[in-house]
Amino acid sequence: MALVNLQNVTYKYPLTKTPALQNINLQIKEGEFVAVVGANGAGKSTLCYTLAGFAPHFFKGEMSGSIEVAGKESSKSTLDEWVLNVGLAFQNPFNQISGAKYTVFEEIAFGLENIGVPRDEMKDRVNDALALTGITDLADRSPYSLSGGQQQRVALTSILVMQPKLLVLDEPTSQMDPIGTREVFSVIRKMAEGGMTVVMVEHKMEWIAQFADRVIALKDGSILLEGKPGEVLTSDVLAENGFGISRYTSTAREAKKQGLWKKEKLPVTLDEAVEGFKK
Amino acid sequence: MHERLSFHIKRDSVLHRLNPLTKLTLVLALIMVAFTSPWYWTPHLLFLFVIIPLSFIGKVFREFFFAATRLILPAAGFLFLMQAFFQPIGEHVIFKFYFLDITQESLMFAFKNAMRVIVMVSSFTLFLLTTHPSELMSDLTRRGLPGQFAYVIISTLQILPQIQSKSQTIISAQRSRGLDTEGNFFKRAGSLVPLVGPLVFGSLVEVEERAIAIEARGFTSKSIKTSLYEIADTSFEKIIRWGLIIIIILSIVLNIWL
Secondary structure (H helix, E strand, O other), X not given: OEEEEEEEEEEEXXXXXXXXXXXXXXXXXXXXXXXXXXXXXXXXXXXHHHHOOHHHHOOOOEEEEEEEEOOEEHHHOOHHHHXXXXXXXXXXXXXXXXXXXXXXXXXXXXXXXXXXXXXXXXHHHHHHHHHHOOOHHHOOOOHHHOOHHHHHHHHHHHHHOOOOOEEEEEOOOOOOOHHHHHHHHHHHHHHHHOOOEEEEEOOOHHHHHHHOOXXXXXXXXXXXXXXXXXXXXXXXXXHXXXXXXXXXXXXXXXXXXXXXXXXXXOOOOHHHHHHHHHO | OOOOOOOOXXXXXXXXXXXXXXXXHHXXXXXXXXXXXXXXXXXXXXXXXXXXXXXXXXXOHHHHHHHXXXXXXXXXXXXXXXXXXXXXXXXXXXXXXXXXXXXXXXXXXXXXHHHHHHHHHHHHHHHHHHOOHHHHHHHHHHOOOOHHHHHHHHHHHHHHHHHHHHHHHHHHHHHHOOOOOOOOHHHHHHOOHHHHHHHHHHHHHHHHHHHHHHHHOOOOOOOOOOOOOOOOOOHHHHHHHHHHHHHHHHHXXXXXXO
């Protein structure tokens, strides 16, 4: 059974005329890693907020259709129940620091304190989560003294530690260097293999191609294209609609016109490009 | 960067290990006794024989001394002068300056009042030096203080330095676009406008995001909150607290009665 089930979801923020999401139908299996791509204003963040329950519970506005996660219906739940199943981390790490804690360790424990996890279990879970995302050495630092990339890791860890069934991430690596990005992607992949379902908004196509199971391309609040990363990210439809595409894809597309790319399928990653050009 | 965001000095001492509520009650008792005691020398003796020794027990005498000389003494000194000059009591004039005169009585009165203020501020300083704010708040939350209230206090303490550094960034950004922040008073006041706008609106946007972030971490969850730290509270401390509360009540009652 699908963990996430969206049926005809349309959502309008308060005081706006055009809906931010239109007629979204989406099913996601347990343990699936889904990447969401799209231009600014395509509804990526709104989709995240919808899955995480903040639209409409926090933002108000008009929601129609049915949103089901882990067998619960969004319209029949309250936000504080909903967040037990769905974790959300978003782009700006600075605003995700609670401000109530003085060290990274306390910061990560904040969510567990709120939902009433016993102290011994809390400490174990925080230590495990710190080790998982590789920030054990930051445990005693003040979260405010960290760099943007480190803060993003703290924000991600603070949500991972709560062990949600569905993890929703809105550009969680925007301030990280390539090494940090790779590490975070492999951690998220590992979580997905362990049974956590992941929905992630991301612009870094090469990484999506390597790690995600499925890609959803959003345009003007609707799903434009959906499928395996290799297919969606190299599709002509994406290029025609002004999506950001991997430089390897656009290079190979040009090369194909000149007769230099022999394969049928276009590459997304460096490895695929190298292999294709060798032939 | 701002690693240190509170007065708290991390040391290992008896005073540090005391339950925050015990310390808070002690501070309150000291203040009440200093302000209500009918005996003239009470605040002076409290400061010399209770507060200063406590700063040694808490191993924070150096920091306490710094805070006292730089913060507390100037304020108390000012209060002393004001009261010495403007308190129209007594006949034994010591010093006359036009219409202002200092009498022996007003001097004594001013000395006592300045000392009372010193007791109040210095005992509170000592409390802040030896108590970690998050420890205080989680202890008070455990005793029934609403979590939202504790959050507002702590996050304000933490966010102030952030706002300060952000306003510095905005000033630099506006200056690089040609904003003149130097000159006479009116010019300077006018240059505040392009600072306040981005600061206030930016902060409002941030508040929304932060609300989402803490909500996502179960802030409004209805389950009973737990705490990462175990805060010691012995039955011995409970007895001390009750003793202090009796002292506080007595000093209030005696003050009304007498």
